[in-house]
Structure formats: C-alpha cells, structure tokens
Amino acid sequence: MDLEAVRTFAAVAEAGQFQKAAADLSITQQAVSKRIAALERDLGVRLFDRTPRGAEPTIDGQAFLPHARELLRVAERAVASVHAGRRPLRIDVISSRGAGSGLLRDFHRAHPGTELDVLMLLEIEAAVDAIRSGAIDASFRAVAMPGRRLPEDIASVRVVDEPLQLLTGPGHALAGARSVTLARLAGHRIWMPGLLPGSEWAAYYDDLVAEFGLTIEATGPNFGSDALLDTVADTPALATFMGGLTRLVWPAGHGLRLVPVTDPVPVYPHALLWHRDNPHPALTALRAHLATAAPAPDAPGTWRPAWVLPH
Structure with missing residues (x-):
C-alpha cells in the first residue's frame, strides 16, 4: 500500500475537497485524483462520493479512515525511532535499586x-548484543571480565566506584562496629544469593574472596x-555485602x-558502555553528566580486581 496515497486520502477526508487537500499537500489536484484512484484500485472499493460540496467518504471510506490515520501515526513513530534526538535514550541499568x-x-x-527508556538486562552478553544491534544506547556494567574483551565497536568508561558495606542484623557479632576491616571479615559467613556464574559481579566476588x-x-x-x-535480619550468623x-x-x-x-x-566499579558510532545527542549529554557528577574512580585506599578497566 502506497503510504503517500494513504496520506492523501486522509487529507481529502479532512479537507472535504480534492482542491483543498491538494493545496494542503502542496501538490496538484490531478496528483490527488491519481493517488486516490490508485488507492481505490488497491483496496477494491470506492472511497469518496463526489458532491456539489466537494468529496464525502463512502461507507468504505469511513471504515478505512481510522485505520489510515493509524497507519500514518505508525509511520511517524517508525521514522522517529531511527532519528537520533527524536526518540528516547534507551539505557540498561541492570536493576532498579542499583547505582546505575x-x-x-x-x-x-x-x-x-x-x-x-529504562531497561534491565541481566547478562552482559545480552547488553552488549543489544548495544551492537541498536536495541539500546548504553548499559551500566563492570568491565571487562577476565578473558572476555569487549568488541572493538563498544566503548566504555568508568563512571563511579561504589564502596561496599557490610549489612548485618541486630544480633550479628559485628553489628555494633563503627567500621570493619576486610581482614576482620575472614571467618564470617557472607551470604549473597544471586551470584550468577559467568556474570561480572560473580567474577568480582571471586577475586575478593x-x-x-x-x-x-x-x-x-x-x-x-x-x-x-528479612533473612539477614533474622539470622545472627549471616551478613551480606551491600x-x-x-x-x-x-x-x-x-x-x-x-x-x-x-x-x-572494596569498591564495585561501574562503567558505561555504548556503541562508538551512536549519534544520539542525549548519549553525549549523559556521558558529560557522568564525567562530573561522581567522584573520580581509583581513589587511594580502595580495592578493585586487577581486570577492571582503568578509568
């Protein structure tokens, strides 16, 4: 179906006249007539009745009109989806409560x-694939894991180092401590369900251990x-990192x-990943914001795995 013919049909239905529709579309009245005739042939129905007052949609024309308008709206959204700056910036943050x-x-x-548009993708492979395909514009991740390099077309920058804290219930042996050293945590049970094998956070805690x-x-x-x-609060023997x-x-x-x-x-290093050729202006604005909004990574007295990309 010719989308310009559909656009012309909607213009005639709105204007009520072929001549007025031609002026609105900046084309000739003859072009309007040809487009409407071609659309009627495609649909196999007559769309307008000519009257002394102009053109009135037939019963079939009235039935087709809302669908024609929806086709035009969908076309506009499709065009906007591939024009940088005219569509939302799509970002993966892994979880709604995390640093990203x-x-x-x-x-x-x-x-x-x-x-x-905020998305939550679990695995880094899915996030990288989505960036490369254009499904998302960027992702907050810890990169790069041991033996797993980012593709050449994916850029990254460390944006913030998140300090880990020990979360305990009121009955835990360290609940009253003002601070605790990593050495002092040896022998305490730290419970962290959800360490997905092969994930960047599992690799981080493997190195910490x-x-x-x-x-x-x-x-x-x-x-x-x-x-x-709930479990940490009720179990004095367990603590977790947060x-x-x-x-x-x-x-x-x-x-x-x-x-x-x-x-x-111990700090968890968060980086922003994006495609090197992504032209979305809001992505540039996000990177500029992140460059000034958080303390610079690699502060003295902090620890991160050796595989983490430098700032």
Whole structure:
C-alpha cells in the first residue's frame, strides 16, 4: 500500500475537497485524483462520493479512515525511532535499586526534557548484543571480565566506584562496629544469593574472596532484596555485602546495620558502555553528566580486581 496515497486520502477526508487537500499537500489536484484512484484500485472499493460540496467518504471510506490515520501515526513513530534526538535514550541499568539507576535518575533531574527508556538486562552478553544491534544506547556494567574483551565497536568508561558495606542484623557479632576491616571479615559467613556464574559481579566476588580469604555463600534461590533483608535480619550468623549507592528501605523492626568496610575499601566499579558510532545527542549529554557528577574512580585506599578497566 502506497503510504503517500494513504496520506492523501486522509487529507481529502479532512479537507472535504480534492482542491483543498491538494493545496494542503502542496501538490496538484490531478496528483490527488491519481493517488486516490490508485488507492481505490488497491483496496477494491470506492472511497469518496463526489458532491456539489466537494468529496464525502463512502461507507468504505469511513471504515478505512481510522485505520489510515493509524497507519500514518505508525509511520511517524517508525521514522522517529531511527532519528537520533527524536526518540528516547534507551539505557540498561541492570536493576532498579542499583547505582546505575541512581546515576540515571540524577541525569534525568539535571535534564528533565530528555526522554528516557529504562531497561534491565541481566547478562552482559545480552547488553552488549543489544548495544551492537541498536536495541539500546548504553548499559551500566563492570568491565571487562577476565578473558572476555569487549568488541572493538563498544566503548566504555568508568563512571563511579561504589564502596561496599557490610549489612548485618541486630544480633550479628559485628553489628555494633563503627567500621570493619576486610581482614576482620575472614571467618564470617557472607551470604549473597544471586551470584550468577559467568556474570561480572560473580567474577568480582571471586577475586575478593581469593585476595582476602573471605567466605561468601551463594546458596539458595534469589528471592530478591526484600527476602535477603528479612533473612539477614533474622539470622545472627549471616551478613551480606551491600553497595553504598544501592537504595534500600527496610522495616524499622528489622534493626539492620550498615557497617563501612575499610583497609582497603572494596569498591564495585561501574562503567558505561555504548556503541562508538551512536549519534544520539542525549548519549553525549549523559556521558558529560557522568564525567562530573561522581567522584573520580581509583581513589587511594580502595580495592578493585586487577581486570577492571582503568578509568
């Protein structure tokens, strides 16, 4: 179906006259007539009755009109979807409560006129594939994992190092500590369900365990942060690591404690990934915002795995 013919049909139906529609479309009246005739042949029906007052849609024309308008709206959305700056910026943040989501919220507050589509992809391979295919514009990740290089067409930059804190229930042996060193955590059970094998966060904690002799348990199903908080609050023998930029709310009766970890401070490195050829102007604005909105990574006294890309 010729979309210009559909556009012409809608213009004639709106104007009520072939001559007025021709003027609105900046084409000749003869061109309008030819387009309408071709559309009628394609559909096998007559779309207009000629009257002394102009042109009135037939019963078939009236039935086709709302669909014609929808076709034109869909076409406009399709064109907008591939014009940088005319479609929302699509960003993967992994989770709604994590640091990436917080950074994106800060950007939105600073640029309220920028439209955003927020997605949550679990695996880094899915995020990279989505960036390369154009399904998303960027993703917040920790890169690059051991033995796994990013494709040449994917760019990345570290945007923030998130300090880890120890989260305990009120009965835990370290609940009253003002801070705790990594060395002091040796022998304590740190429960972290949801460490997906092969993920960048699993690789991070593997290195943390190897370097500091910690005991991290990933047993049991991952029922989400609320279930994790419930279990830690009720189990004095368990603690967990929580990012200092992660947004969590728990019932007052839980009595949970967040204890800073020091000597060194383990930091989780968040980076932004994007396609080197992505022209979306809002992506440039996001990168500029992130460059100034968070403390520079690699602060003295912090620890990160050796495989993490430098700032």
